[in-house]
Amino acid sequence: MSIKRQAIAGTLESSDIQISIAQGASEQNEIYLDSPVKHLFGEEIERLIRSLLAKHALSGVVVKAIDKGALDCTIVARMQAAIYRATENDINWELE
Amino acid sequence: MLLTHKTKFVQRERPMERVFLKDQKQKLAVKSFLQEHDLRLDSFIDELYVLRINEKIVGTGAIYENVLKCIAVSDLLKGTDSINKIMSFLTRRCFDLGKTNLFIYTKPTAYESFEYFGFKKIASSENVVLMENGVVGLDGYMAKLKKEVCSGQTGCVVVNCNPFTLGHQYLIESASKLCDTLQVFVVSEDKSSFPHDVRFELVKKGVAHLDNVIVRKGQSYIISEATFPSYFLESETEAVKEHCKIDLSLFGEKIAKALNISKRFIGEEPLNGTTALYNETMKTLLPSYGVEVLEFKRKEVKGHPISASSVRRHINNANFGALKELLPQTSYDYLLSEAAKPVINKIKEEYQEKNLV
Numbered sequence: 001m002s003i004k005r006q007a008i009a010g011t012l013e014s015s016d017i018q019i020s021i022a023q024g025a026s027e028q029n030e031i032y033l034d035s036p037v038k039h040l041f042g043e044e045i046e047r048l049i050r051s052l053l054a055k056h057a058l059s060g061v062v063v064k065a066i067d068k069g070a071l072d073c074t075i076v077a078r079m080q081a082a083i084y085r086a087t088e089n090d091i092n093w094e095l096e
Numbered sequence: 097m098l099l100t101h102k103t104k105f106v107q108r109e110r111p112m113e114r115v116f117l118k119d120q121k122q123k124l125a126v127k128s129f130l131q132e133h134d135l136r137l138d139s140f141i142d143e144l145y146v147l148r149i150n151e152k153i154v155g156t157g158a159i160y161e162n163v164l165k166c167i168a169v170s171d172l173l174k175g176t177d178s179i180n181k182i183m184s185f186l187t188r189r190c191f192d193l194g195k196t197n198l199f200i201y202t203k204p205t206a207y208e209s210f211e212y213f214g215f216k217k218i219a220s221s222e223n224v225v226l227m228e229n230g231v232v233g234l235d236g237y238m239a240k241l242k243k244e245v246c247s248g249q250t251g252c253v254v255v256n257c258n259p260f261t262l263g264h265q266y267l268i269e270s271a272s273k274l275c276d277t278l279q280v281f282v283v284s285e286d287k288s289s290f291p292h293d294v295r296f297e298l299v300k301k302g303v304a305h306l307d308n309v310i311v312r313k314g315q316s317y318i319i320s321e322a323t324f325p326s327y328f329l330e331s332e333t334e335a336v337k338e339h340c341k342i343d344l345s346l347f348g349e350k351i352a353k354a355l356n357i358s359k360r361f362i363g364e365e366p367l368n369g370t371t372a373l374y375n376e377t378m379k380t381l382l383p384s385y386g387v388e389v390l391e392f393k394r395k396e397v398k399g400h401p402i403s404a405s406s407v408r409r410h411i412n413n414a415n416f417g418a419l420k421e422l423l424p425q426t427s428y429d430y431l432l433s434e435a436a437k438p439v440i441n442k443i444k445e446e447y448q449e450k451n452l453v
Contacts, residue, residue, distance in 0.1 A: 006196040006231060011184035012213050013177050018184070022196070022231040025239055032231075034214055064231045066214040068180070 001056050007085035010070075010078035017070035019049075019082040024062040029053050035067035048072060052079045056087070112145040112157070112185045126166075129153045133168040140325070141165065143189070147182060157182045161321040162195045183213045187229070197230030199322040219323070219346035226323065226342050228316075234346075237315055238354040244310060248276030251359040252352070252387075254318055255280065256404075258288040260298040260427045263363065263402035266395040271361035272306050274390070279355055281314040285321055289408060289443045294430070301426040317351065319343060327370060336370055340377040348385030359388045366394075366401070397421050411440055412447045 003023040010018040024030050031046050038045075049063055063082075070078070084090075115122045117139075126146060127137045140160050147155030147169075154170040155178050164186055169179045190198055200210055207217055207225040215227040218234050228234060253271055257264050272278040280303065282296045290298075296313060303309045316322045323343040326336045351357070360382060365372040379389045394401035402422050410418045411431065420428055430436055 006191075008188065008191040008196075011180070011188070013180045013184060018187070018214070020191075020196070020231045024232070025236060062231050062236075064214065 001058055001083075001087045001089055003058070003061060003086045004088045005086060007082050009081035009085065010074075012066060012068060014068050015070060015074070017065055017067045017075055017078050019075075019078045020064045021082045021086040022062045022064075024060050027060050029059060030062045032062070032064045033067065034065070036069060037067070045075060048075055049079060052076065052083070056083050058083065058087075112147050112155075112182065115144045115146050117141065117144060125153055126156060129156060129170075130166055130168060135166055135168055137166060145182075145185065145189075147178060154178065155182050157186045159186060159190060159193075159195075160325075162190070162197060162316070163199045163201065163322055163325065164190075165201070167200070179209075180213075187213075197228060197233060197316060199316070200227045200229075201225070202227065219342045219349065221338060221341035221345060224338050224342060226346070228322070234317060234350060237317055238350060241312070241351070241354050245355055246277035246310075249359070250277045250279060250355055250357045251275035251361055252279045252281065252355070252357045253361045254283065254314065255299065256283040256288060256319070257290075257295045257299050258404045259290045259295060259407060259430075260302045260424065261402050261404055261407055261422050262397070262424055263395045263404075263422075264299070265302050265424050266402075267361065267363050267392055268303050268309060269306065270392055271359075271390075272303075272309050274361075275359055276308060278306075278309045279357065280309055280311045281318050282311065283319045284313045284315045285319070287321075289446060290439055294435075294439065298427050298430060302424050304426075317346060324374075327374075333373070336373055337377065340374050341381065343374075344378055344381045345385075348382050348387055352382075352385055352387050357387060359390060361390050361392060363392055364394050364401075408443050409447075411443050 003021065006020065006022040008018065008020045010016050012018050029050060031049055033042060033046055035042060035045060045065070045067060049065060053061060053063070115126060117123050126144065130137050141158045142160050144158045144166070145156065146153045154173055156166050156168050157164065158166040167182060169182065187198060200215055202210060202225050203223070204220065204225050207227060210227055213229070215229045216233070217225055217227050219226045251271055251274060253268055255264055268278065268280060280299060282299050284292055286292050288295065296311070300311045303311065314320065319327055323346055324339045326339045360378065362375050362378065365375050375391070382389050396402065400406070407419065407422050410422070419431065431440070
């Protein structure tokens with residue numbers, strides 16, 4: 001899949017995460033994470049984000065994630081919504 | 097039962113509500129709320145939103161182009177999630193409007209609270225900090241610039257070119273002789289009679305004969321609605337001075353550094369007040385970043401300095417004889433083309449409006 005436009009999902013409220021996705025300049029996926037628990041779960045959150053990008057076969061994407069203490073399920077949901085909007089592609093929600 | 101339900105309903109925080117500035121009563125309420133928080137309600141606002149509890153305003157936020165403004169929250173709600181609600185709402189609303197890279201002007205004492213919402217400081221003066229939250233943002237823009245970094249002495253010219261005249265061509269030609277590579281930035285903001293794409297193309301065509309010139313888009317980072325809002329408005333000198341400093345420190349600290357720019361060339365500005373002030377600030381500020389500022393006298397035709405505004409006046413009067421003397425062949429050909437008709441009509445409309453005022 002490819003990025004057709006910049007997209008955003010999620011809010012900046014407590015226990016949520018705001019994800020914005022855009023097409024990057026290089027081939028690699030770039031992730032900018034800002035989180036109050038970065039020192040504890042930063043790597044884990046990044047790994048989760050990368051795995052979701054890989055799942056949707058996305059590369060050369062810039063993801064900016066502003067985390068306010070979201071649980072994994074929230075991160076997955078926000079990532080999927082952001083990807084869905086950015087690729088203008090229908091996700092088969094039942095398979096996810 | 098019914099009563100408790102009703103009370104609850106009244107007390108619940110509603111999502112943000114749009115307020116129209118035409119509504120004088122509402123406008124006054126917002127104005128006094130902002131005054132309590134040392135903020136000003138200026139007239140350059142596209143959309144204004146408020147947060148209310150029990151009809152009382154407890155928070156505000158506004159959007160103008162891609163800049164967020166007037167963000168305040170009542171002291172009673174400090175420490176709650178109200179500010180998060182406002183910021184979430186505004187960023188979301190902007191995304192829906194297609195504005196993906198947002199800017200905020202704030203005080204040096206308050207900028208850290210915006211870092212919490214993903215904003216990053218990109219330039220500052222003593223009184224103001226400019227922040228942005230783009231996914232790609234300034235770093236992305238500079239990465240793009242760096243792809244074409246050239247060795248040797250690099251100079252820079254920033255132009256709006258509304259439209260490209262022989263005066264601009266003269267400035268760029270003279271500047272290109274004084275350095276190995278000349279970076280020409282064309283202001284991207286679409287606030288001029290000639291749309292950005294056209295201005296950019298005319299510059300490109302007009303300097304095509306010069307080998308060492310690279311023409312680029314200034315985007316949001318050189319004289320834009322974000323870095324220099326008052327350039328496009330007629331506002332107080334204090335604000336203009338502050339904006340000059342922000343725009344130039346961003347240039348000196350980031351862009352000039354990324355491209356190894358050591359000289360910035362400007363044309364003398366006897367006419368326009370804002371640009372003259374900008375040039376003066378440049379002469380005092382840029383040398384501290386290792387950028388030398390060199391000023392050229394304007395090229396004259398028949399004893400008058402060439403200016404883009406006089407070109408627009410001749411366009412309005414359909415005085416093609418005079419235009420031929422002021423424009424390079426490339427710009428002149430464009431004006432005669434079919435594509436230029438909407439632009440010419442726009443200029444005529446602008447003149448009609450001015451005459452009515």
